[in-house]
Amino acid sequence: MNKKRAISLGNLVFLIPVILLSVFMWNDYKRYIDEYQPSFERIYMLDEGKKLIGLAKHPVGEQYDVYLFDPDKENLITDTTIHTNFQAGLGPATYQQDGIIIPTYDDSYGLQINYFHSTGKVEELAQGTMHLPPSWSSNVYAWRGRLIVAGESPNSEWYIAQVKDGKLNKVNLGEKDQLPSRPVRIDEVHGSFENDQAVPVFTVDLKDDRTAFVSGILDKNGDLSVLLQNKDEGTFAAQDRAGARFAKVFGFNNAKLVRENGNYPEEASFYNANENHWGAAVPTPKPVYQASVFLLNDEEVLIAGSTVEDELNGSVIGYVLNEKSGQFQDASALLEQLSYENLKNSDTEFYKNLGSDVLYYRGGDRTAGYVEMELQEAKVLSSDQVEKWLLTEAENKVSIQSFWNYYKQGGAIVINWSVWVFIILLTFLSVAVAPRMLAGSRMKKMRDxxxxxxxxxxxxxxxxxxxxxxxxxxxxxxxxxxxxxxxxxxxxxxxxxxxxxxxxxxxxxxxxxxxxxxxxEEDLKHAAQSSKPVIIENAILTRIEPHGKVNRGQALKLYFTAEGRDYTVPVVQPFGFEYRTGERAKLILIQGMARIFRYGGNGSTVKETDQLSLQGEVIHVQKMPIIIENKQLMLLEVMISRGADRIRKANSLFVPENLSVNVGAVIPVNMQKEDFQRETRLLQGKQGAAKVLSVHYDGTQGERPLAMITAEIDGITYHIKQTIEPVYGVVVGDELWIAYDEGTQEGIIINYSS
Missing domain, CATH: 2.40.50 (OB fold (Dihydrolipoamide Acetyltransferase, E2P))
Structure with a gap:
């Protein structure tokens, strides 16, 4: 007892000088600085590269600090603030005329549509007229230079708003005989803002149980285009009919969309959305492989990708295509300064005003740039570079840089503080960290x-x-x-x-x-406690390591980072689907082993009450020649039962080598109730061979990609929405054996293509 007390007093003796010196040094540092140094969340180029705007969340107060710079002189022109709340971030941006529009959200004011002019003038267009739910960013879209908002006002009025050419127009769906019945819900038609259709489309549920489709954009008179779903018409057929109708109304060519083609080497191709048919590759001046397509304005798109078929061996190039004239402009002077990983980052955006030769860029890595395509002049700047412009103006801004500058000056206070901190760290780390490291090493040996x-x-x-x-x-x-x-x-x-x-x-x-x-016994108790699943939110994919081919897929080791910790997850990536660095996932930690709970997709959440906890019996086991981190890839066939209903699933898993899985083993299985009910219903219907016409992905559920597949039987198309087995994969041209419903035109995969 006395010994423990002596150690405690000794620790206190060491801490007293550190605490006193820290107070003295902070006061000394406060005299060295005068205010905080902003960290820019986003930066944008303006005025043909002559201006730059930076936005930083203020550490105290609900606001963004906005700075306008002259990039050539590297100095500040003016600064201002805009409203936000503590949770909300920045919405999607759009360039319009001489400025940029960036939405934010404030609990008191609602949606703020901030119009920043290159002159430094700032307008707020919404003026407190648009309130949205907490997940407001999912109701705001940027599309071909427009800002689109779809939401419900506090008095339950549903509306669609558009900002174009710096002007806000708003349509109340319950007024002006817009719809035959009162709207009760509005949702985006999946993929329509990503160029699945020529014009974005919303589906609107009406009070009389009918469904209407409305255009996501407004015409010159500020009106929407509306189409009602027929009584006996399937949902997908109605969506296609609406897409064709709206394209004609607004003057877009629905039969010649420029889209990303999932077939290797993934050149951009023309697509006929009226007939669900792929056409030829877009004839760019030089081939663009592994291409991405960015919608710029009503007539132009950017096609950007790699100079060679394997992007690891090439550089980034790209061209702006005018879809009406067929003319190309070379944007490679800008793109060759970017990495392919940054090009594929979901936060990377490009902007261009129609009639201008300037293409603007904002990167997911907090960079911004522009290219004057006629002169092939380009510049890319990082947030770190811009932040130093403020330091140049005032070296006494609060930041890591300014503290380091202060620390390097030395002095009696800094030297004494450093010595005492070193003593404390050396003393306490040897006592606190070493046992934990040994315990962690022991637990790893026990698990392996x-x-x-x-x-x-x-x-x-x-x-x-x-x-x-x-x-x-x-x-x-x-x-x-x-x-x-x-x-x-x-x-x-x-x-x-x-x-x-x-x-x-x-x-x-x-x-x-x-x-x-x-x-x-203590080890067993600890293992039992650690076996409880732990959900890890907002894990960022930082690195991808290939581990060889598996049938038509590729085995990968994914590296995630969340809350300062690193996690690795082995997966199989099917052809046509791509894990990308910088994207976020929700992980689940079971007995110290991380797995993917949900990756990418539209961010929709599944309620616990919508999940079924089932049991599956292993009826076949195939070991695959892939081992990652002492886990062997196994392909299992599992029979899932619930009462009299049974479903057979193929499922690949990375199984620890010290864990045996044999035929007859019973394993836990989680499925969404809606998916189980749909699959059991369709299994009771017709079956047949279907040819795959298109495949799109919406992230993953677990490590299985969620696919939207269009397949054809005897000239009739069926729509399949389910997770697929990545070892097999699905590509255009495959012949699948499916169960289908001729009335709803739904289907599910029973057997994959051999």
């Missing part, structure tokens, strides 16, 4: 080894003492793979421990290293 029962056949003290307790050398005998083996284990024990020769013990044995550790 084979759990085997053995018997102590010899024991003796090694002569080493730790905390006045002896280290004992044990010889444990056990049977492994039909052979008797012996292993030596050293462990510190108490003199009061009742361990004797002949005692039965549990060990975790590493076959490769021929080493083992004891498994104690």
């Amino acid at each position: 080894g084979q759990h085997i029962q053995g018997r102590i056949i010899d024991m003796e003290e090694s002569g080493l003492y730790v905390n006045e307790q002896p280290q004992v050398r044990f010889i444990v005998q056990f049977e492994d793979e039909g052979r008797m083996k012996e292993v030596e284990i050293k462990q510190v024990i108490s003199y009061l421990s009742p361990i004797q020769i002949g005692d039965t013990v549990m060990i975790s044995y590493d076959r490769k290293k021929h080493k083992a550790v004891f498994i104690t």
Whole structure:
């Protein structure tokens, strides 16, 4: 007891000078600085590269600080603030006329549509007239230079608003005989803002149980285009009819869309949305492989990608295509300064006003740039570079840089503080961190080894003492793979421990290293606690490591970072689907092993009440020749049952090598209730061979990509929405065996293409 008290007092003695010196140094640093140094969340180029705007969340108060710079002189022109709340970020931006529109959200004012002019003038267009739910950003879209808002006002009035050419127009769907019945819900038609249709489309549920489709944009008179779904018409057929109608109304060519083609080497291609038919590749001046298509304005798109078929061996190039004239402009002077990973980042955006030769860029890595395509002049700047412009103006801004500048000046306070902090760290880290590191190493050995029962056949003290307790050398005998083996284990024990020769013990044995550790009751309790699933939100994919081909897929090791910790997840990536660095995922941690719970997609959440906890019986096991982090890829066929309903699923898993999975094993399975009901219903209907016409993905559920597939049987198209087995994959031209419903034109995959 006295010993513990002495250590505690000793720690306090060490802390007193550190606390006092920290107070003195902070006051000294406060005299060195005068205000905080902003960290820019986004930067944008304006005025043909002559201006730059930077936005930083203010650390105190609900606002963004906005700075306008002259990039040539690297100095500040003016600054201002805009409203926001603590949770809300910045919405999608659009360039219009001489400025840029960036929405934010404030609980008191609602949606703020901030119009920043290159002159420094700022207009707020909404004026408190548009309130949205907490997930407001999912109701705001940028499309071909327009800003689109779809939402519900506090008095339950549904509306669609458009900002074009710096002007806001808003249509109340309950007024002016817009619809035959009162609207009760509005949703985006999936993919219509990503060029699945020539014009974005919303679906509107009406009070009389009918469904209407409305255009996502307004005409010159500020009106919407509306189409009602027929009584006996399928949803997908109605969506296609609406897309064709709206394209004609607004003057877009629905039969010649420029879209990303998922077939290797992924050149941009023309697509006929009226007939669901792919045409030829877009004839760019030089081939653009692994291409992405960015919608710029009503007539132009940017096609950007790699100079060679394997993007790892090439550089980034791209062209602006005028879809009406067929003319190209070369944007490669800008694009060649970007990495392919940044091009594929979901936050990367390009902007261009119709009739201008200037293409603007904003990168997901907090960069911005522009290119004057006629002169092939380009510039790219990072947020770090711009932040230093403020430091140049005032070296006494609060920041890591200014603190480092202060620290480098030295002085008696800094030197004394550094010495005492070093002493404290050396003292406490040796006490606090070392045991945790040893415990973590021990738990890893226990998890990775084979759990085997053995018997102590010899024991003796090694002569080493730790905390006045002896280290004992044990010889444990056990049977492994039909052979008797012996292993030596050293462990510190108490003199009061009742361990004797002949005692039965549990060990975790590493076959490769021929080493083992004891498994104690405390270890088992800790393992039971760690087995509870833990959800990890907002994990960022930072690195992708390839591990070879698996059928038509590729085995990958994904590296995620969340809340300062790193996680690795082995997956199989099917052809046509792509994991991308910079994107976010929700992970689930089970017994220390991370798996993907949800990756990418539209961010929709699944309620716990909508999930079914089922059991599946393994009816076939195939080991695949891929091992990642001591986990072997296995392809399992599982029969899932719920009452009299049964579903057969193919499912690939990375299984720890020390865990055996055999035919007849029962494993837990989670499915969405809606998916289970749809699949059991369709399995009771017709079946047949169907040819795949198109495949699109919406992230993953678990490690299985969620696919939207259009397939054809005897000239009739069927729509399949389900997770697919990545080892098999689905590509255009495949012949699948599906179950289908002729009335709803829904289908599900029973067998994949061989």
